[in-house]
Amino acid sequence: MFPLERQKKIVELLMIKKVMKLTELTKELNVSIDTLRRDISLLTKQGKIEKIYGGVKIVEENFGESTIDERMVSHLKEKETIAQKCSEYIQDGDCIYIDSGSTTFQIAKYIKNKKKLTVITNSIPVILELLNSDIELIIIGGKIRRDERSVVTYEYLFNFSQLNIQKAFICASGITIEKGISDYNMEEAITRKKMIELSNEIYVAADSTKFGKNVTIGIAPLSEIDYVITDHNINKLFINQFKQTNTNLIVLEA
Incomplete structure (x- = not known):
């Protein structure tokens, strides 16, 4: 899986579950923790997800329906x-x-x-x-x-x-x-x-x-x-x- 595909998958999983542990994501994506951390770092900089203790959560951009x-x-x-x-x-x-x-x-x-x-x-x-x-x-x-x-x-x-x-x-x-x-x-x-x-x-x-x-x-x-x-x-x-x-x-x- 290419990095962009993997990062898209991370966001989609979090849109469903809202919060996930790093161990859950490594199993779901079948990647190493180091690879996952690089993806998480990039997605965090883009404002799509937020790091929490032991895991990550989705950033809710809109409280309600998007346009x-x-x-x-x-x-x-x-x-x-x-x-x-x-x-x-x-x-x-x-x-x-x-x-x-x-x-x-x-x-x-x-x-x-x-x-x-x-x-x-x-x-x-x-x-x-x-x-x-x-x-x-x-x-x-x-x-x-x-x-x-x-x-x-x-x-x-x-x-x-x-x-x-x-x-x-x-x-x-x-x-x-x-x-x-x-x-x-x-x-x-x-x-x-x-x-x-x-x-x-x-x-x-x-x-x-x-x-x-x-x-x-x-x-x-x-x-x-x-x-x-x-x-x-x-x-x-x-x-x-x-x-x-x-x-x-x-x-x-x-």
Whole structure:
């Protein structure tokens, strides 16, 4: 493993576990303590991690959700791979919901050639991406969140009950076995809850950094989710835990 790959892995492990002992990291990465210390020294100088007695911890840069612009470029390769896999579940003639979010946005790039497809969304970037395609577009009506480039709505603003959605592709900021999927914004959560309620099949598209986090607002337990699609960097602990649930965890190859 190259130094940059190793350092990336250290940060990703700490994003899940928050705090790790040096002995844990040497075993996880299969490196010597001297090599690990060089990586830790560099990551500390970059402000990504912080040394503590006997170990290291992640530096929380944001107390809450990062901006949509930051998320659009963060873990981009993984998100594109997840989105491409999601597109394989979308068939000609489907009526689908694409959530606002940096991972679900990528799905729009892979479905432009689908026939007789209807896309319902609250994502302005998704609308712009598909505007010149032959896809039937429905954007839910409501209040625009400029910072998220999304639309949030309530029953009195938009008649959700008229929608007949076969598949919903939902994003999440946190996923745990105990609490299911969660997010930071109450208004976004209301829309996601409603779409999960109305859709026949629920797909959660989330990169591996979202696992092990339970953030501000609970959206749905795993019992309401049919599929979770993620990248190969997911901790094996979560793979084993998902085997005890009825939710299908799809882990993509490197």
